[in-house]
Amino acid sequence: MKLRIRFQKTDSMKFIGHLDTMRFFQKLMRLAEIDVRYSEGFSPHPIMSFALPLGVGVESTGEYLDLEVHSTDASEASLQRINTCMPEGLLALSYKQLPDNAKNAMALVAAADYLIFPKQGEMQNLAEKIQTVFTDAPAFLIRKKTKKSERELDLKQYVYAFSSTEEGLFCRLSAGSETNIKPELLLDAFFERAGLTFTKTDWQIRRLDLYGKNEAGELQSLDAYGETIW
Amino acid sequence: MRTLALGDEILLSVEKPARYLGNELNSCHKQPDTADIRFVMCFPDVYEIGMSHLGMQILYEMFNRREDVVCERLFSPWPDLHQILKEKEIPLFSLESQQPVKDADFLGITIQYEMCYTNILQILDLSGIPFFAKDRTEADPIVIGGGPCVYNPEPLADFFDCFYIGEGEVRYDELLDLYGKMKKARTGRKAFLLEAAKIPGIYVPSLYEVTYHEDGTIASFTPESPEIPEKIEKQLVLDFDQAPYPAKPLVPFLQPTQDRVVLEVQRGCIRGCRFCQAGMIYRPTREKRLETLSACADQMLKNSGHDEISLSSLSTSDYTKLPELLSFLMEHKEKGVNISLPSLRIDAFSLDVMSKVQDVKKSSLTFAPEAGSQRMRNVINKGLTEEEILHGASLAFAGGWNKVKLYFMLGLPTETKEDIAAIPELAEKIAECYYEIPKEERNGKCQITISTSFFVPKPFTPFQWASMLPAEEYLNRAGILKDTLKQQLNQKSIRYIYHEAKETVLEGVLARGDRRLSAALLAVYRKGACFDSWTEWFRPDLWDEAFAETGIDPAFYIERTRSTEEILPWDFIDCGVTRAFLVREWEQARKEAVTPNCRKQCSGCGAKRYGGGVCHEA
Ligand code: SF4
Numbered sequence: 109m110k111l112r113i114r115f116q117k118t119d120s121m122k123f124i125g126h127l128d129t130m131r132f133f134q135k136l137m138r139l140a141e142i143d144v145r146y147s148e149g150f151s152p153h154p155i156m157s158f159a160l161p162l163g164v165g166v167e168s169t170g171e172y173l174d175l176e177v178h179s180t181d182a183s184e185a186s187l188q189r190i191n192t193c194m195p196e197g198l199l200a201l202s203y204k205q206l207p208d209n210a211k212n213a214m215a216l217v218a219a220a221d222y223l224i225f226p227k228q229g230e231m232q233n234l235a236e237k238i239q240t241v242f243t244d245a246p247a248f249l250i251r252k253k254t255k256k257s258e259r260e261l262d263l264k265q266y267v268y269a270f271s272s273t274e275e276g277l278f279c280r281l282s283a284g285s286e287t288n289i290k291p292e293l294l295l296d297a298f299f300e301r302a303g304l305t306f307t308k309t310d311w312q313i314r315r316l317d318l319y320g321k322n323e324a325g326e327l328q329s330l331d332a333y334g335e336t337i338w
Numbered sequence: 339m340r341t342l343a344l345g346d347e348i349l350l351s352v353e354k355p356a357r358y359l360g361n362e363l364n365s366c367h368k369q370p371d372t373a374d375i376r377f378v379m380c381f382p383d384v385y386e387i388g389m390s391h392l393g394m395q396i397l398y399e400m401f402n403r404r405e406d407v408v409c410e411r412l413f414s415p416w417p418d419l420h421q422i423l424k425e426k427e428i429p430l431f432s433l434e435s436q437q438p439v440k441d442a443d444f445l446g447i448t449i450q451y452e453m454c455y456t457n458i459l460q461i462l463d464l465s466g467i468p469f470f471a472k473d474r475t476e477a478d479p480i481v482i483g484g485g486p487c488v489y490n491p492e493p494l495a496d497f498f499d500c501f502y503i504g505e506g507e508v509r510y511d512e513l514l515d516l517y518g519k520m521k522k523a524r525t526g527r528k529a530f531l532l533e534a535a536k537i538p539g540i541y542v543p544s545l546y547e548v549t550y551h552e553d554g555t556i557a558s559f560t561p562e563s564p565e566i567p568e569k570i571e572k573q574l575v576l577d578f579d580q581a582p583y584p585a586k587p588l589v590p591f592l593q594p595t596q597d598r599v600v601l602e603v604q605r606g607c608i609r610g611c612r613f614c615q616a617g618m619i620y621r622p623t624r625e626k627r628l629e630t631l632s633a634c635a636d637q638m639l640k641n642s643g644h645d646e647i648s649l650s651s652l653s654t655s656d657y658t659k660l661p662e663l664l665s666f667l668m669e670h671k672e673k674g675v676n677i678s679l680p681s682l683r684i685d686a687f688s689l690d691v692m693s694k695v696q697d698v699k700k701s702s703l704t705f706a707p708e709a710g711s712q713r714m715r716n717v718i719n720k721g722l723t724e725e726e727i728l729h730g731a732s733l734a735f736a737g738g739w740n741k742v743k744l745y746f747m748l749g750l751p752t753e754t755k756e757d758i759a760a761i762p763e764l765a766e767k768i769a770e771c772y773y774e775i776p777k778e779e780r781n782g783k784c785q786i787t788i789s790t791s792f793f794v795p796k797p798f799t800p801f802q803w804a805s806m807l808p809a810e811e812y813l814n815r816a817g818i819l820k821d822t823l824k825q826q827l828n829q830k831s832i833r834y835i836y837h838e839a840k841e842t843v844l845e846g847v848l849a850r851g852d853r854r855l856s857a858a859l860l861a862v863y864r865k866g867a868c869f870d871s872w873t874e875w876f877r878p879d880l881w882d883e884a885f886a887e888t889g890i891d892p893a894f895y896i897e898r899t900r901s902t903e904e905i906l907p908w909d910f911i912d913c914g915v916t917r918a919f920l921v922r923e924w925e926q927a928r929k930e931a932v933t934p935n936c937r938k939q940c941s942g943c944g945a946k947r948y949g950g951g952v953c954h955e956a
Contacts (some may be wrong), residue, residue: 120342120359123349123356131950135589224521309347
């Protein structure tokens, strides 16, 4: 049986790296007595995978973890057990069953929402700047470096939304294995072209949600692929 | 939510910020101001090493069970953070509350190896606590040391207010009760230390005076007043089944070197190898009953979520109910818990167990003969014979293993060229065992690894009087080993690795040093030495300079064979084993005579008077 758990990772947990978080969740499943399936071999490990790694320092209220279990309790009871074992900064938000033929979260991810806000002080309205520097521009070319090469990208194709709200800058970016755009990539270029400086440590980046593409080609929250277990 | 002591910009600029957060599962978060006593417990090395230490976890849980105590952890900040703390003048903080260490009531430091001594000074420095105990005021914590190195605390004597000699489980409650009472009465640190010195096992170095002969040896070591004990008696847990253990182990996010449940099956060792300090200071050997162990294991696995368990003991093969213990572990294996086996005496039984829990093709066998020749093994009282090793290896080879690791020491007392040559010769004989197997049944080539460390005499061992060699001579001996290895038929199947000699020599100085070393320690720390146990940070040149500037001659501490009449810096400690026994063993060693283990025959080492353990087994 396949399950998907949505969780948030905030406060001091934002400094815990992807692999360390992963290892913790393996322990968490045993602590919360979730009936996880294990791989074969001399050192079996629980069968689970994360949707998309989160950078150190980035918060999230939309993290996803897929796992396989032999059996399960209802969503609510399971969530409660999981959350009593969670340390400060981690909280499970949903626990849903996926159809047996569901693609895993990692393969599904197509987009991600982010909120970027100043760690201290008020958020100033940058709507106009976004309009002139980004929205009205015919193209927004940047150089993206990967391990092997560097290529030029038009970010306008990969930024699905970009706005300034009271809480901070909001953006929806292409994510996943095809083209993964980190929010820093957009922000660096945007601030520079807007004539502002972007001091990364002054801003908090928070991932809000992850999306897959459904059959109709529309973005759909990874949370919406599963059903609550009653 | 807690406020962290370090801002985001710092945490995101250092390597592994998870070292400084204190947010691990099962960490204990009490408000420091709700408890009477704030105890900061420090392991002076990097987080991942310190978090693997069982002793610290035992005391952490034991202390926090007390309502009047809040116990928090502290590890050495890595050099990157060290620099930032210095530059920005941020005081060092404990992990849980993120509050300055300096404001605590106690700073307890566990001292596990000599090469961490400069890290202790780093902790004091970054905390803003005066280096010297004599300069501390009522605003500073009481700095207390524990762990195996305090069986000779003298090189550190000036930096500590007191030391706890022995196993922590026993006297801390008494000490904390006393402190709590005196803190309320506002009697001050001097008065407290004076009272603490009367608790068995507590040593307050400032209350003792040392004088020296002209040749540099100790003339006298005396308490300053008659109410202060002349001898400090080691403290030891008698009822080991009732001893506290970490029922809720801390589960770090950052992978520690031991990422598993550690089950302490026994303390002490019946063997009496003459170089081994642990084998002497933890006497008598005490076992936990099987039922106790199985209950501990269940609880620790359940509370930590770990999927792996390992056993901790000096010599697991000597546990009286070993087969039962292993079969109980195998039951866990069926429930999906991985088993990490300690090194066991190789026989048909242990090989069978090993083949069930590890991949035979990938895993290796471990033997620790410690010396190559039978003569040398008799000197060190290592009761492992060549026959046993070859027999074990043959069995294992037949079972599909082809990797063997061999551990030896170089520079043991009375060692000759022949003893050194015997090491690669033994490896060769093992290789030959392998190649006796018909070719079609072999699993490729065999891979034998010889690993040598250089011998360092430790206090409270029969070799405490022995001399060490200068660094060049150690390397020379490693050279002899290499040359002999080249003459072996199967040299291509044998690999040889050895450790740095400079580190060994320094370890030797510190292990048997006296109070006069404090000045050199501070000097070398001021020059920038820290993390000496990390090869990439170890700076022997700084130590040479510091010794020269403070008038310390390392040769005095290492190259001298001490007379058994000499007053040794650690003689004020009663470690359970009598001096007469150690002298006898030192003589036996030089006669190449073997002493039987405690279960074969008691040798009257002195530990029987505690009234428990192996000495009183039916
Ligand atoms: S008194 Fe005898 S049995 Fe007890 S530890 Fe010493 S040698 Fe072993």
